[in-house]
Amino acid sequence: MSSSTSSLEERYRQLGLTDGEYARIIERLGRAPGDVELAMLSLMWSEHCGYKHSRRLLRRLPNDGPHVLMGPGENAGVVDVGGGLAVAFKVESHNHPSAVEPFQGAATGVGGILRDVFAVGARPIAVLDSLRFGEPRSSERSRYLLDRAVAGIGHYGNSIGVPTVGGEIYFEGSYEQNCLVNAMCLGLAPHSRLIRSAAAGPGNVVVLLGALTGRDGIGGASVLASAELVGSEGGDQAKRPSVQIGDPFTEKKLLECCLELLDRELLVSLQDLGAAGLTSAASEMASKGGVSVRLDVGRVPLREPGMEPFEIMVSESQERMLCVVEPERVADVLGVCERWEILATTIGCVADGDSFQVLDAGVVIADLPVSVLVDDCPLYDLEPVPFAGALYEAPAAVLTGSETPAETLLALLRSPNLASRHPVFEQYDPIVQSRTVRRPDEADAAVLMLPDSSAIAVSIDGNGRRVACDPRRGAMEAVYECSANLACVGAEPLGLTNCLNFGNPEKPHVAWQLVEAVEGLALACEQLGVPVVGGNVSLYNEAPTGPIFPTPVVGMVGKLPHAEAAGRLGFTLAGDAIALVGPFEPSAVGSELSKLRGLPPVGELPVADAARIRVAHQAVRSRVRSGAFHSAHDVAEGGVAVALAECCIAAGLGASVLLPNGLDPFGEAPGRAFIVSGPREALAPFVVIGEVGGDALTIDGLLEVPLSELRDARDAGLREWV
Amino acid sequence: MRARVLVRPKAGILDPQGQAVERALPALGFDGVSNVHVGRLIELDVEDPERLPEMCERLLTNPLIEDYEIVASAQ
Amino acid sequence: MRARVLVRPKAGILDPQGQAVERALPALGFDGVSNVHVGRLIELDVEDPERLPEMCERLLTNPLIEDYEIVASAQ
Amino acid sequence: MRFGIVRFPGSCDDIDALQAAARVGEAVLLWHADHDLHEVDAVIVPGGFSYGDYLRAGAIARFAPVMAEVEEFAREGGLVLGICNGFQVLCEAGLLPGALLPNVSLKFVFRQVELEVVRAVGPFTGSLGFDPPTHPAPPFPRLSIPVKHTTGRYYAPDDELDRLEAAGQVLLRYAPGHNPNGSLRDIAGVCNESRNVFGLMPHPEHAVDPLTGSADGRRIFESMRSHVEQHVLA
Numbered sequence A: 001m002s003s004s005t006s007s008l009e010e011r012y013r014q015l016g017l018t019d020g021e022y023a024r025i026i027e028r029l030g031r032a033p034g035d036v037e038l039a040m041l042s043l044m045w046s047e048h049c050g051y052k053h054s055r056r057l058l059r060r061l062p063n064d065g066p067h068v069l070m071g072p073g074e075n076a077g078v079v080d081v082g083g084g085l086a087v088a089f090k091v092e093s094h095n096h097p098s099a100v101e102p103f104q105g106a107a108t109g110v111g112g113i114l115r116d117v118f119a120v121g122a123r124p125i126a127v128l129d130s131l132r133f134g135e136p137r138s139s140e141r142s143r144y145l146l147d148r149a150v151a152g153i154g155h156y157g158n159s160i161g162v163p164t165v166g167g168e169i170y171f172e173g174s175y176e177q178n179c180l181v182n183a184m185c186l187g188l189a190p191h192s193r194l195i196r197s198a199a200a201g202p203g204n205v206v207v208l209l210g211a212l213t214g215r216d217g218i219g220g221a222s223v224l225a226s227a228e229l230v231g232s233e234g235g236d237q238a239k240r241p242s243v244q245i246g247d248p249f250t251e252k253k254l255l256e257c258c259l260e261l262l263d264r265e266l267l268v269s270l271q272d273l274g275a276a277g278l279t280s281a282a283s284e285m286a287s288k289g290g291v292s293v294r295l296d297v298g299r300v301p302l303r304e305p306g307m308e309p310f311e312i313m314v315s316e317s318q319e320r321m322l323c324v325v326e327p328e329r330v331a332d333v334l335g336v337c338e339r340w341e342i343l344a345t346t347i348g349c350v351a352d353g354d355s356f357q358v359l360d361a362g363v364v365i366a367d368l369p370v371s372v373l374v375d376d377c378p379l380y381d382l383e384p385v386p387f388a389g390a391l392y393e394a395p396a397a398v399l400t401g402s403e404t405p406a407e408t409l410l411a412l413l414r415s416p417n418l419a420s421r422h423p424v425f426e427q428y429d430p431i432v433q434s435r436t437v438r439r440p441d442e443a444d445a446a447v448l449m450l451p452d453s454s455a456i457a458v459s460i461d462g463n464g465r466r467v468a469c470d471p472r473r474g475a476m477e478a479v480y481e482c483s484a485n486l487a488c489v490g491a492e493p494l495g496l497t498n499c500l501n502f503g504n505p506e507k508p509h510v511a512w513q514l515v516e517a518v519e520g521l522a523l524a525c526e527q528l529g530v531p532v533v534g535g536n537v538s539l540y541n542e543a544p545t546g547p548i549f550p551t552p553v554v555g556m557v558g559k560l561p562h563a564e565a566a567g568r569l570g571f572t573l574a575g576d577a578i579a580l581v582g583p584f585e586p587s588a589v590g591s592e593l594s595k596l597r598g599l600p601p602v603g604e605l606p607v608a609d610a611a612r613i614r615v616a617h618q619a620v621r622s623r624v625r626s627g628a629f630h631s632a633h634d635v636a637e638g639g640v641a642v643a644l645a646e647c648c649i650a651a652g653l654g655a656s657v658l659l660p661n662g663l664d665p666f667g668e669a670p671g672r673a674f675i676v677s678g679p680r681e682a683l684a685p686f687v688v689i690g691e692v693g694g695d696a697l698t699i700d701g702l703l704e705v706p707l708s709e710l711r712d713a714r715d716a717g718l719r720e721w722v
Numbered sequence B, C: 001m002r003a004r005v006l007v008r009p010k011a012g013i014l015d016p017q018g019q020a021v022e023r024a025l026p027a028l029g030f031d032g033v034s035n036v037h038v039g040r041l042i043e044l045d046v047e048d049p050e051r052l053p054e055m056c057e058r059l060l061t062n063p064l065i066e067d068y069e070i071v072a073s074a075q
Numbered sequence D: 001m002r003f004g005i006v007r008f009p010g011s012c013d014d015i016d017a018l019q020a021a022a023r024v025g026e027a028v029l030l031w032h033a034d035h036d037l038h039e040v041d042a043v044i045v046p047g048g049f050s051y052g053d054y055l056r057a058g059a060i061a062r063f064a065p066v067m068a069e070v071e072e073f074a075r076e077g078g079l080v081l082g083i084c085n086g087f088q089v090l091c092e093a094g095l096l097p098g099a100l101l102p103n104v105s106l107k108f109v110f111r112q113v114e115l116e117v118v119r120a121v122g123p124f125t126g127s128l129g130f131d132p133p134t135h136p137a138p139p140f141p142r143l144s145i146p147v148k149h150t151t152g153r154y155y156a157p158d159d160e161l162d163r164l165e166a167a168g169q170v171l172l173r174y175a176p177g178h179n180p181n182g183s184l185r186d187i188a189g190v191c192n193e194s195r196n197v198f199g200l201m202p203h204p205e206h207a208v209d210p211l212t213g214s215a216d217g218r219r220i221f222e223s224m225r226s227h228v229e230q231h232v233l234a
């Protein structure tokens, strides 16, 4: 916009505003906005900040629950975990920045979600990552993105001392040109330290904490997050100048500093700086508090000379926080910051009213009603049209269908979507902070011990291929599967967060995917009684060939009374009986096997009987807690055969089973059923299908594969690409 | 020919390493040091120096965040 | 004065970064490249260049594993 | 018995070390900017990414004010344990021989590794309770302890390595097949000549409770305690 030659239309269009939106701005203001105002409005009214196409939809999600302390609207959702402690959590996308520069994009994605969590006063205690890339076999770029994104997540999490305890990765052609990098963070806080972002107290001081402000991600929110990447001239070329560099060292000091400020009760409110930087942070704080803010850009410490006021107002420089402080506490605040070597600058104040004023050397350069910035952003109704036919290309066939069951099982274990994630998780520190009772691969959910030796469990899930087949049921399955994962370790769900990764919502069939998926999430949450306490939306994830698979990613947090009773997925004892628990009517639709056979993601997913699912999850949860079950593992991708193989590999023990008549060994119906093991008496009420022992997996009348072959196949699948 | 590629963070891009060094030096009694940047040095024997720029763009540097400079090596 | 410190791994010490680059280049169609080493480039403004060697010995390099070279910068 | 755990900006495993040490004695944090060791009987320089590991791992931390006191303390024979980043700091400070270079994989690695206790004598490995205590012949007694680092490849010139081995300063090695980073001669932990300063890449403070992995690392802290109780407090 500094290109003063360009006409007004060009300018606001470059900033991502439509003619209608610009007209609305003039109507609301009763005048034309100045340059700085235009920059601020264009970002606050971007999809990323304004939720133009999703806000109405999100109201459908249930967010009340007995344990909910803070729901959507705050930087992170917060649930009570007893003992005077609360857990804050949120998942957020950093898809487009990661597609431009995967290492820094993924790293700053982690940095951003950590700030959302300590912004509410919680100490980050765990990170999970949810990743989607194109096929590693056929796409060198996808291998590069995988390698760099994983390195970036590890770099930030490992360096700042927050364990990365879990995650998920899928490889599908539809993500080839639009990878997904979602990061989830959990934090722990005493109730007394929880804080909201609402500014309050006219006369109070606004203090900026952390890194210097540079020209990072100028216009990032509207250019990076809300436009179709590939649409722009030369793809990522156009985005190059705005790459943000993460500095976990500064964030570590910022985190410790903020928590000490809160422990000493020195702050009125706290807010992270994310998309749209100061503009978004300050206007959200003012809006929530029903007050005015006045900021002086001249006071903001800069990393680069000659930055224009609008650049300072929208800069997305990382590792910064904004807080409101009572005047008499400012000195103490600056003292704490100095001890932590954190730059702290008073840049403005809170006042009565509804105005966001920006001053430069005493001169007012922007004066906008907070309500116009935050509330008047147009909300668009979606125009969903169900999509008939195949929206996505059929994947390349790896199997012909003529393979033996044994060959099929090995192919599934070797497929990148199912293979061992070890080569990835090995690059993450899962144990720092000494709470980790279950590491990746030990159980279906990560388990973190609390001071009173109870524990919380967390899992993240979202199989886009199944949602592509059937957006509503696919989204429901994501919720079922998270709950099933928690049940496997003995945990009861407390709440969930979600990230809606979709294509261009202005396209009717994408709108339909979005509406159906949100409806599915809402239904499943109601069925299982799990409130949605937060989340994030990432739209316009498109390639010229079309949208990504609709990918709602669900992160669920639960609680178990005794950490030492946490379940494991691997069999534990030769001679134990094996049972199949839960209502299980799997089908080939949307299954990994159908993909390996080259079938496109179409067809109806199996219906789910919510009541019976609840009963099954409860049965597993209670018996894992009591120790009646020695192991529990939910049946997901690859069906019963793969689930059994995973239980064997994790244990280093074989098994021999006889499957119920007519049960498709590779059919899928995620979140419904479990493979459990234990003493025969304990399993008596369930469908006992076999016994643990030997050094091979034998499925009567179907296959017999030595343990070593199973392990080698599962280990090789991803290793060859990482 | 022995060549050197000097790789440095693009102007204006955050350089935490440079900042860390700049903060550390005064504490050791080294004053009067400023504008510190830390980058990478790549030294290599190359038969066809013509191709060096291309190598830099494609592999040796990350053009998104780094600038580079090719110098014929002293040796 | 603007100065450059070129830091390279001592001869004989395994340099996996250099090897990785050397392995990657042919795959991208760049042949005839050998003897690749990756080190560090430090650029700084110093009032008293006399003290640079001392800075290098004490902080900027680890003499056990690295050699360095100080060059006055082009700029 | 009082442990002091140094806290640099960017320390990550400081609280873990504090809690681990507190299982066998008293434990306090030592602030990097203080010139005071608060009368501790042993110092632990913990893991993490002090000063972001910028420039070289441990290079900047080693000049923190508190490190001057730690060096003094070490010269007077006080016990100093460096874990991971702490090991790097002690090498940079010249309190331990050698240096740590980037893993051969060039990647961060987390792994539960098997260690061989090459020498079960002295303040740090003395009461690992193995017989015979000195130069046990293979099979060496083993510990299961996690590693997690990007810069853990132990290096020293060949002649120096010969000297270290001859002098029995190599206390821990990665068991065959367990070397996660390309360390020369599989060295996982070395001590100084006078045996009161010890550094290792694996994280004993993350192996003090079976519930979170293994309890093998705890015995290193117990060794330190019994040494202090017998030789210092006695």
Ligand SMILES: Nc1ncnc2c1ncn2[C@@H]1O[C@H](COP(=O)(O)OP(=O)(O)O)[C@@H](O)[C@H]1O
Binding pocket: A048, A049, A058, A061, A071, A072, A073, A074, A075, A076, A077, A090, A092, A116, A274, A275, A498, A499, A500, A532, A533, A534, A535, A536, A537
């Ligand atoms: N899919 C969703 N489900 C529930 N809440 C959501 C969802 N997407 C966004 N939210 C809520 O909307 C608010 C704004 O989201 P966001 O802009 O991501 O917050 P921030 O700017 O702090 O990152 C947050 O409170 C977030 O929890």
Ligand SMILES: [Mg+2]
Binding pocket: A075, A115, A116, A119, A271, A272, A274
């Ligand atoms: Mg926020």
